[in-house]
Amino acid sequence: MRAFSAIVLLTIRSAVRSRTLQALTLLLAAWAVLIPYTVTGSDVMEFARMTLLYSLSGITAILGMAALWLGCLALSSDIEDKRAHMVATKPVPRIAIFCAKWAGVFTVALTLLIVSTAAVYATMMYRISRDEFSETDKARLRDEVLVSRKSFYPRRADYARRAEEIMRESANKRIARGLPEENDLNATIRTRRQALSKAMSEDSAMDFQRVRLWFYDGLEPDTKGSMFIRTRVFANSLSRETQQQTRILLGFAMVRKSEDGKSEQAYIIPLSDVPEQLTGGAVFERKIPNGGMAVTSDGRLALAVINCDPNKETLYIQPGDGPIVMIPAGGFLRNYLRATLCMAVALLTLSGLGCAFGAVLSTPTAIFMAVSYVLLGCLATFVSSQDFYENDFGVVGHHVGNGVLKVVIDLSEFDQTERLARGELIEWKTIGDLSGRNFALRALPLVALCALLYRRRELAGDVQ
Amino acid sequence: MSAPDVVVEVVGLTKVFRDFWGRPRARAVDGIDFTLRRGEVTGLLGPNGSGKSTTVKMLLGLLYPTAGIVRVFGSSPRDVATKKMIGYLPEESYLYRYLTAEETLDFFGSLFGLSRSDRRDRTAQLLKMVGLEHARKRRIGEFSKGMTRRIGIAQAMINDPDLLILDEPTSGLDPIGCREVKDLILKLRERRKTVLVTSHLLGDVEDVCDKAMILYGGTIRAEGRLDELLTRREDVSVTLGGLDDTGIGKLTEWMKTNLPCAIPEFGHPRRSLEELFLDVVERARTERRSTSGAESGSGVAQYLDGKSEVLNSLLAEKTIDRNAKRNAPDDAVAVPTTDAAIDDIVREPATPASKPIPAEPTPDESEIAGRLDELLGEAEKESKR
Numbered sequence: 124m125r126a127f128s129a130i131v132l133l134t135i136r137s138a139v140r141s142r143t144l145q146a147l148t149l150l151l152a153a154w155a156v157l158i159p160y161t162v163t164g165s166d167v168m169e170f171a172r173m174t175l176l177y178s179l180s181g182i183t184a185i186l187g188m189a190a191l192w193l194g195c196l197a198l199s200s201d202i203e204d205k206r207a208h209m210v211a212t213k214p215v216p217r218i219a220i221f222c223a224k225w226a227g228v229f230t231v232a233l234t235l236l237i238v239s240t241a242a243v244y245a246t247m248m249y250r251i252s253r254d255e256f257s258e259t260d261k262a263r264l265r266d267e268v269l270v271s272r273k274s275f276y277p278r279r280a281d282y283a284r285r286a287e288e289i290m291r292e293s294a295n296k297r298i299a300r301g302l303p304e305e306n307d308l309n310a311t312i313r314t315r316r317q318a319l320s321k322a323m324s325e326d327s328a329m330d331f332q333r334v335r336l337w338f339y340d341g342l343e344p345d346t347k348g349s350m351f352i353r354t355r356v357f358a359n360s361l362s363r364e365t366q367q368q369t370r371i372l373l374g375f376a377m378v379r380k381s382e383d384g385k386s387e388q389a390y391i392i393p394l395s396d397v398p399e400q401l402t403g404g405a406v407f408e409r410k411i412p413n414g415g416m417a418v419t420s421d422g423r424l425a426l427a428v429i430n431c432d433p434n435k436e437t438l439y440i441q442p443g444d445g446p447i448v449m450i451p452a453g454g455f456l457r458n459y460l461r462a463t464l465c466m467a468v469a470l471l472t473l474s475g476l477g478c479a480f481g482a483v484l485s486t487p488t489a490i491f492m493a494v495s496y497v498l499l500g501c502l503a504t505f506v507s508s509q510d511f512y513e514n515d516f517g518v519v520g521h522h523v524g525n526g527v528l529k530v531v532i533d534l535s536e537f538d539q540t541e542r543l544a545r546g547e548l549i550e551w552k553t554i555g556d557l558s559g560r561n562f563a564l565r566a567l568p569l570v571a572l573c574a575l576l577y578r579r580r581e582l583a584g585d586v587q
Numbered sequence: 588m589s590a591p592d593v594v595v596e597v598v599g600l601t602k603v604f605r606d607f608w609g610r611p612r613a614r615a616v617d618g619i620d621f622t623l624r625r626g627e628v629t630g631l632l633g634p635n636g637s638g639k640s641t642t643v644k645m646l647l648g649l650l651y652p653t654a655g656i657v658r659v660f661g662s663s664p665r666d667v668a669t670k671k672m673i674g675y676l677p678e679e680s681y682l683y684r685y686l687t688a689e690e691t692l693d694f695f696g697s698l699f700g701l702s703r704s705d706r707r708d709r710t711a712q713l714l715k716m717v718g719l720e721h722a723r724k725r726r727i728g729e730f731s732k733g734m735t736r737r738i739g740i741a742q743a744m745i746n747d748p749d750l751l752i753l754d755e756p757t758s759g760l761d762p763i764g765c766r767e768v769k770d771l772i773l774k775l776r777e778r779r780k781t782v783l784v785t786s787h788l789l790g791d792v793e794d795v796c797d798k799a800m801i802l803y804g805g806t807i808r809a810e811g812r813l814d815e816l817l818t819r820r821e822d823v824s825v826t827l828g829g830l831d832d833t834g835i836g837k838l839t840e841w842m843k844t845n846l847p848c849a850i851p852e853f854g855h856p857r858r859s860l861e862e863l864f865l866d867v868v869e870r871a872r873t874e875r876r877s878t879s880g881a882e883s884g885s886g887v888a889q890y891l892d893g894k895s896e897v898l899n900s901l902l903a904e905k906t907i908d909r910n911a912k913r914n915a916p917d918d919a920v921a922v923p924t925t926d927a928a929i930d931d932i933v934r935e936p937a938t939p940a941s942k943p944i945p946a947e948p949t950p951d952e953s954e955i956a957g958r959l960d961e962l963l964g965e966a967e968k969e970s971k972r
Contacts, residue, residue: 126697129697136683136686137683208681211648212648213695214698215698216667
């Protein structure tokens with residue numbers, strides 16, 4: 124343990140004396156203090172969201188790069204400068220040397236992360252506490268950003284099954300009209316794309332003056348706390364350019380027994396006397412005091428939305444826009460710490476990958492490979508997010524991207540700043556998922572393999 | 588099974604370096620066998636590229652043998668427990684430049700698991716031993732080569748090793764530093780520690796080593812106790828005490844009369860280690876042994892010498908003329924056209940030559956200078972042409 128901590132300490136010393144790290148630290152200090160201090164938004168909400176998004180995403184990027192760089196240098200430069208001879212001839216197992224180097228690099232990155240995120244938090248809170256914003260703004264900020272709220276998404280229809288039904292109906296119609304069956308593969312794929320698109324469109328659409336219900340499960344039952352509804356409504360089409368002001372009426376759907384007690388009746392409790400006015404295509408959020416009372420004893424909730432568009436247009440709510448039901452679950456600081464923890468897991472992963480490449484490759488090759496690995500992950504994330512049914516590129520991209528992401532980490536998953544800025548609780552399950560998927564299943568096997576290769580590696584392989 | 592006092596046992600050790608595709612690139616060590624015993628100081632000698640460093644790195648577990656066995660204290664050199672008993676000073680001090688002398692020793696002490704108080708005590712003692720007490724707070728990066736070497740020696744001693752491997756221990760040290768290192772090695776021998784020294788400074792090895800191995804082309808060309816290796820068995824020397832000049836005169840007269848070899852010295856005269864080394868290497872070279880490393884140099888390159896071919900040949904002619912004139916009555920001596928030969932003749936040897944040279948007027952210095960000027964002028968013209 125003494126040897127391990129000595130190597131950790133030495134790695135920290137070495138990193139602190141590295142010119143690259145000194146330059147990055149200056150950049151980080153400027154980023155962590157200047158961004159929160161200089162950002163201005165159209166209102167307090169925008170100020171807070173921009174501050175969190177820009178400063179924390181920047182810190183993650185800078186520190187991620189530093190962790191990768193230092194990790195690569197920690198072992199490869201020691202081997203190249205032959206200082207590794209001095210350590211490897213001492214009674215310290217090679218695996219312990221590897222782990223100690225990793226721990227040292229991670230400690231440096233983590234310390235910088237803690238200091239910089241603390242600086243961002245302190246600067247932001249200082250600005251909010253000053254009299255720059257009205258009390259109403261501050262109250263809204265506390266409700267929507269400086270809070271951690273647990274998000275609940277509605278039950279989703281089975282789009283694949285619905286698409287199959289649509290295709291069957293279409294095939295039946297062709298047969299009824301005496302047309303031949305589709306045997307061409309491309310035509311079948313095209314029909315499937317159209318069917319799926321139609322299924323999703325059906326689920327998103329709300330006709331004028333019609334009630335649309337969404338059902339939620341797993342909520343905390345029988346609470347009197349506040350609730351937030353967050354969504355984004357498009358009027359007439361999903362095009363952002365054609366959006367205009369629209370109206371919806373929100374309510375909770377309930378079931379009660381009839382007066383004679385023999386049957387049950389469904390009814391809607393509207394959440395406002397007049398319909399809510401909102402801008403099409405923009406995020407809309409509504410606070411419902413005592414909303415928790417609408418949750419049933421088994422944790423279910425039914426939300427009703429009535430289309431009250433002044434132009435009698437069809438309204439659309441896309442699957443990603445919920446509507447999301449949000450229940451306050453704790454303070455902002457707790458959520459902020461969890462977002463920082465996600466960043467710390469990212470730094471742990473990146474410093475490990477840096478050490479892994481540095482342990483088996485020369486310094487320039489290690490840096491090239493490490494950067495390529497991370498960029499490949501970003502590229503794979505991008506191509507896999509292509510619409511599978513959009514075109515042929517989408518199909519190929521989807522398969523290739525998903526295949527690559529089986530072995531390469533997706534760095535963007537570690538950045539939970541957007542959730543934090545929306546006041547959404549970053550759940551332990553999310554942290555566990557991203558750590559398990561990216562760190563334990565993808566990065567750790569590669570790190571372990573490189574550590575084993577380092578253990579077997581000849582440290583004086585040049586001809587003497 | 589190793590004998591109890593065997594510290595290092597090497598059998599058929601071979602190391603072949605390969606390229607990226609696994610093709611053999613160089614056979615650095617070729618089936619060597621040797622044993623180091625407790626309390627012995629052994630010198631590992633050889634020209635550049637003879638396989639010394641590769642052998643040492645295999646003993647330390649930094650390189651893995653292609654074939655053969657290496658046992659250090661009866662186990663693999665990669666064994667963590669084995670490494671606890673080894674101290675190593677590499678040929679260059681690969682130390683962390685940003686650590687101070689004190690921090691360096693503390694760090695290496697920690698790698699051996701020494702407690703804080705032990706590290707503090709040993710650091711202070713070692714700094715005193717290598718004469719760097721005053722520089723304990725200075726960074727290694729600011730040290731001179733000699734100081735870095737001293738701190739390197741100190742770190743090799745931090746664990747009080749039973750086996751100490753010193754690669755060029757006196758390189759970069761001043762004469763006092765060299766003496767101190769040699770004293771240290773002798774002190775370790777008294778304490779029954781095993782020391783393996785590789786060095787190009789043969790005098791140093793001769794001063795401290797009990798045994799020597801001379802490597803060439805990856806094989807051991809000579810091995811044994813220094814006494815045995817350096818003793819000339821074909822000659823006899825006798826050392827007598829208490830004889831005055833008259834006695835020596837009588838003895839010499841008697842020997843001249845009664846013995847064919849008129850040498851007034853008795854016993855086994857020793858040759859120097861340097862002579863032995865050069866002899867072994869020369870013999871190996873004539874056997875056209877292949878070596879993976881550099882060959883010995885063959886004099887200074889002509890363009891660095893500052894003399895043209897014409898000048899050299901003219902100088903040689905003059906020298907031969909003069910020597911021939913000197914030695915003509917007895918026998919003719921073939922004089923090489925090297926600078927050393929020219930210098931010897933120009934300076935006139937201070938020590939008596941093995942054969943008496945007939946009295947001959949020596950050309951005075953101004954004459955020699957004049958001749959050289961003439962020759963240099965001719966050489967200059969030659970080069971301009």
